[in-house]
Amino acid sequence: MRHALELGEVYRLLEPGPVVLLTTVRRGKPNVMTMSWHMMVEFEPPLVACVVSSNDFSFAALTATKACVIAVPGVELAEKVVAVGNCSGREVDKFATLGLTPVTEEGVVPPLVGECFANLACRVVETRLVRQFxxxxLEVTQAWAEPGWETRKTIHHKGWGVFAVDGGLIRLESKMP
Amino acid sequence: MRHALELGEVYRLLEPGPVVLLTTVRRGKPNVMTMSWHMMVEFEPPLVACVVSSNDFSFAALTATKACVIAVPGVELAEKVVAVGNCSGREVDKFATLGLTPVTEEGVVPPLVGECFANLACRVVETRLVRQFxxxxLEVTQAWAEPGWETRKTIHHKGWGVFAVDGGLIRLESKMP
Known part of the structure; x- marks a missing residue:
């Protein structure tokens, strides 16, 4: 069901501000974390800024390998997404524990998340603000999505486990992409 | 109706990824733009990263004055928010043309937007990635919100004038702030 997504479409997945998952792999061990602090920086090639805390287990893997996958979960995964954020890859294999499927794509080292409706393979391209902030x-180098991704409902974190779920869509005449 | 908001609460406004307005002032002339590319960087003091294109009229004001206000509009302002994005402060006084109210707060130079349910006074604290990206x-130095801000519905841009409007809220046991 997963098909390649044109890179020029990637901003339409992240600009709305959904909670996403971020996967990394280090020494053969895949890990996944929950992330809400991300934004688009450029349309194409798609650049994405994100904050991965040095307290997060994923920080070392991201720094060392400069590779990650951003996976976009639909609202139906909300409980698993929160569970991913409530434990650490230091202690558990989150994919196995939480029943998420690591999917290997050719040429991409961190796993995609099989249950997510979109996956973005990324490499780190800028680190000047890592030490301080x-x-x-990241640059998104490959992207995949399931048919109907444009209207999938996502979740948006409002603090302390409260999430706004996408409701209806409105369309207004905009000159902006 | 507007009251001071504790700075530790600011992330709850921006982390969900709403479309916001950004105001600046230069040579006595206030301006406002629409912005979707922003993210939280730190809880407290609240730090926010954002992309303001060098093509935007606001870029020069932000660079020169290092001051702006981020205003969060509810869904009822959606048409005005898109109209703000469809014209340039080079050509029009957007506040007057679009019927938005610039509000002066003591010690804050750019105007708040009277119609928005939350306003965040910011100063630029980091510019190393401005030239390239x-x-x-920004650091948020003062914040205001209307009562009930926690449940106001916002809009999230999915590209080409399509917006997801917040629907229901869900609450899940999270260890994360």
Whole structure:
């Protein structure tokens, strides 16, 4: 069901601000974390800024390998997404424990998340603000999505486990992409 | 109706990824733009990263004055928010043309937007990634919100004038702030 997504479409997945998952792999061990602090920086090639705390187990893997996958979960995964955020890859294999499927794509080292409706393979392209702010800039090099991704409902974190779920869509005449 | 908001609460407004307005002032002339590319960088003091394109009229004001206000509009302002994005402060006084109210707060130079349910006074604290990525890091120094801000519905841009409107809220046991 997963098909390649044109890179020029990637911003339409992240600009709305959904909670996403971020996967990394280090020494053969895949890990996944929950992330809400991300934004688009450029349309194409798509650049994404994100904050991965140096307290997060994923920080070392991201810094060392400069590779990650951003996976976009639909609202139906909300409980698993929160569970991912409530434990650490230091202690558990989160994919196995939480029943998420690591999917290997050719040429991409961190796993995609099989249950997510979109996956973005990224490499770190800018690290000047990592030391002070834990802020990475990523380039999305490959993207995949399931049919109907444009209207999938996502979740948006409002603090302390409260999430707004996408409701209806409105369309207004905009000159902006 | 507007009251001071504790700075530790600011992330709850921006982390969900709403479309916001950004105001600046230069040579006595206030301006306002629409912005979707922003993210939290730190809880407290609240730090926010954002992209303001060097093509935007606001870029020069932000660079020169290092001051802006981020205003959060509810869904009822959606048409005005898109109209703000469809014209340039080079050509029009957007506040007057679009019927938005610039509000002066003591000690804050850019105007708040009277119609928005939350307003965040910011100063630029990091510019190393401006030249290459148009990426600014802001510190929120003062914040205001209307009562009930926690449940106001916002809009999230999915590209080409399509917006997801917040629907219901869900609450899940999270260890994360």
């Amino acid at each position: 834990n802020l990475f800039v | 148009n990426l600014f890091v």
